[in-house]
Amino acid sequence: MKPYKNLSGKSGVVAYAVGGDYVDVKFRGRDEVYRYSERSAGKDNVAAMKVYAVNGRGLSTFISKAQPAHER
Numbered sequence: 001m002k003p004y005k006n007l008s009g010k011s012g013v014v015a016y017a018v019g020g021d022y023v024d025v026k027f028r029g030r031d032e033v034y035r036y037s038e039r040s041a042g043k044d045n046v047a048a049m050k051v052y053a054v055n056g057r058g059l060s061t062f063i064s065k066a067q068p069a070h071e072r
Contacts (some may be wrong), residue, residue, distance in 0.1 A: 001026060001033070005056025012060045016053040023049045025059070025070075034070040041068030 001015040001024065015026040022037040023046055038046050045068040052059035 004053065004059065007055075007057040011057075013053075013063075016059070018050050018053060022046060023053055025049075025053075025063070027060075036063075036068050036070050040071045 001017045004011060004013045004016055006013065012027050012029075013025055014028050017024040017033075021039075021043075022035055025034045025036065027034070036046055036049055041049075045066055048062060048066075049059060049068070052062050
């Protein structure tokens with residue numbers, strides 16, 4: 001996983017990993033890693049999350065507003 005840049009300084013996201021059809025997200029204070037795949041969260045949501053993750057800004061906000069489903 002790569003450290004999340006957290007350009008706003010307020011993100012709950014600390015790390016991420018981008019794959020072909022998924023984004024893994026590690027949140028501050030949580031042990032587990034959440035996988036958001038095209039199957040669980042939808043192709044458009046995963047595409048947006050990849051952009052936010054790489055840019056280091058907006059990922060946590062997007063997840064909290066869009067509430068995409070993660071794999072369990």
